[in-house]
Amino acid sequence: MPGRDDVSATTVVRDARGLLDEAGLRGAFLVRNLDSGAEIGFDADARYPSASLVKVPLAVAVLERIARGEIDPALPVDVAPGRITTPGPTGLSRFRHPARIAVDDLLYLSTSVSDSVAADALFDLVPPAAVAAELRRLRVDGIAVRHRAGDLADTPAERLGPDDAHLAHSLAIGAATPGQGHPVAQLDVTRANTGSARAYVDLLQALWRPSVIHQTTAARVRALMGDNLHRQRLAPDFTSDASRWSSKTGTLLHLRHEVGVVDHGDGQSYAVAALTASRVPAVAQPGSEATMAQVARSLHDHLRTGTLPWWG
Numbered sequence: 001m002p003g004r005d006d007v008s009a010t011t012v013v014r015d016a017r018g019l020l021d022e023a024g025l026r027g028a029f030l031v032r033n034l035d036s037g038a039e040i041g042f043d044a045d046a047r048y049p050s051a052s053l054v055k056v057p058l059a060v061a062v063l064e065r066i067a068r069g070e071i072d073p074a075l076p077v078d079v080a081p082g083r084i085t086t087p088g089p090t091g092l093s094r095f096r097h098p099a100r101i102a103v104d105d106l107l108y109l110s111t112s113v114s115d116s117v118a119a120d121a122l123f124d125l126v127p128p129a130a131v132a133a134e135l136r137r138l139r140v141d142g143i144a145v146r147h148r149a150g151d152l153a154d155t156p157a158e159r160l161g162p163d164d165a166h167l168a169h170s171l172a173i174g175a176a177t178p179g180q181g182h183p184v185a186q187l188d189v190t191r192a193n194t195g196s197a198r199a200y201v202d203l204l205q206a207l208w209r210p211s212v213i214h215q216t217t218a219a220r221v222r223a224l225m226g227d228n229l230h231r232q233r234l235a236p237d238f239t240s241d242a243s244r245w246s247s248k249t250g251t252l253l254h255l256r257h258e259v260g261v262v263d264h265g266d267g268q269s270y271a272v273a274a275l276t277a278s279r280v281p282a283v284a285q286p287g288s289e290a291t292m293a294q295v296a297r298s299l300h301d302h303l304r305t306g307t308l309p310w311w312g
Helices: 005-024 052-066 102-112 116-125 129-135 149-153 156-160 162-174 197-208 215-226 284-305
Strands: 025-033 040-041 046-051 076-079 101-102 194-196 243-252 255-264 267-280
Touching: 005 025, 005 040, 005 116, 005 284, 025 197, 025 284, 040 197, 040 284, 046 255, 052 116, 052 129, 052 149, 052 162, 052 197, 052 215, 052 243, 076 116, 101 102, 102 116, 102 215, 116 149, 194 197, 197 215, 197 255, 197 267, 215 243, 215 255, 255 284, 267 284
Parallel strands: none
Antiparallel strands: 025 040, 025 267, 046 194, 076 101, 243 255, 255 267
């Protein structure tokens, strides 16, 4: 007969799945205590297209080369305007004139601002295959890096335009095959940058409790994730005067992800990975993002205190 903790964890997971379903989401979640290794989650090994989460392993690969003396962080890189035809809300894609930016500053733009033009300037220095090789060297498994960040701005959403964005989302939702193939390459797990909740938690573990990764690399990536400007998703449920939330978001069509670490004032740290796909064909879904945060926080609170969430 299962013990009380097992029953409680089962209840938390069951109710979390129910909340996601009510919000029109499916997802993979994992929360891990970075010191004890205790964890709770569901579908943690399911692969999802990574979207902008790939900018974290990119930063790791660039910083490892900096630590080995292969790249000068002050190296100036010339970035031409118009690298992405449909500009994002922030970053170099909105620049109208050429810019010269140091590698170290490109890392900030790519990771903290999620600037895909800055990321591709870094991919020019460390191509996707080299990033993947760096992850293998660091013994971080389960994250595939196959294409550049700019490819994320070449989907039906850009070709159809903002007035027909719902059609692009309908295609993204309805065209997947049972084997997770997809006519949109960036959503096909055999062609896209991909990762699982467990793989990204493993990467966070390697960054927050470094052994193989250079200490300077780990410290810099932690700082970059701490400066993440995109704080509308999980941050409201993990930020307080007694904790620090450091994370990276990823968004592509119907996909909404976030991975991060909450460092509590008492010294405990928990890695959190939330990877989701919506079945609602809409661009703005603040309710879905609030549900993601609610689910992630419920798993964290159960692991930290052993209690049921208030909605359990």
